[in-house]
Amino acid sequence: MSTAPTRTPTAPADLATAAAGAYADGLRAWLTARGLDPDSPALVDTPARVLRALTEMTAGYDEDPAVHLARTFPVDHDGGPIVVTGVPFTALCEHHMLPFTGHADIAYQPAPGAPVAGLSKLPRVLDVYARRLQTQEQLTRQVTAALDAHLSPLGSACIIRSEHGCLAHRGARKPGSVMVTASYTGRFQQDPEARAELHRLMS
């Protein structure tokens, strides 16, 4: 799978303008149908606020992971796995547009002597994809696909644990349930011992 395409940037200013129009009208209509007064002092700014929040939480569509992973450094290393654990994120599920929140463990194994990415770039790549409408499976896979596409490592891995608002607070209403997804490529996919070593490093 290739990395998901980054869409043509939609300037936040354009969305802010739209917030004064049809999209906000839709939210006002929903508030009215719910029996609320959209012109009350408490709610009059709410439609625009909701749209600003959604725009902010989907800003990853305007970002390209290649930009972050283009910056590499010559580092004296022996070619072992490079791991960052417990990286927090929040995404919106594409089914309900409710947040799912959790942590990712991200790893890649550069070829011996190959340039490496800066530490901060792994969380940045996670956020490029987390700040979109997502499923957890897709988010997990997009992180490893981006590392593979832009760093050409011997293997990459991403393990995500998160709680989904749509499962916790509505519908089945199961707060505390944790979804776990994993994506392995290269040697971490092919070699059980390499994967076991990775899990030891992550624990």
Ligand SMILES: Nc1nc2c(ncn2[C@@H]2O[C@H](COP(=O)(O)OP(=O)(O)OP(=O)(O)O)[C@@H](O)[C@H]2O)c(=O)[nH]1
């Ligand atoms: N596999 C997967 N499912 C997700 C994710 N986020 C939300 N979902 C699920 O998406 C499904 C949507 O199911 P639908 O039956 O179309 O929607 P719904 O009637 O709101 O479903 P309930 O949540 O069961 O009330 C639900 O089962 C959610 O739990 C995700 O990241 N991955």
Ligand SMILES: [Zn+2]
């Ligand atoms: Zn959902």
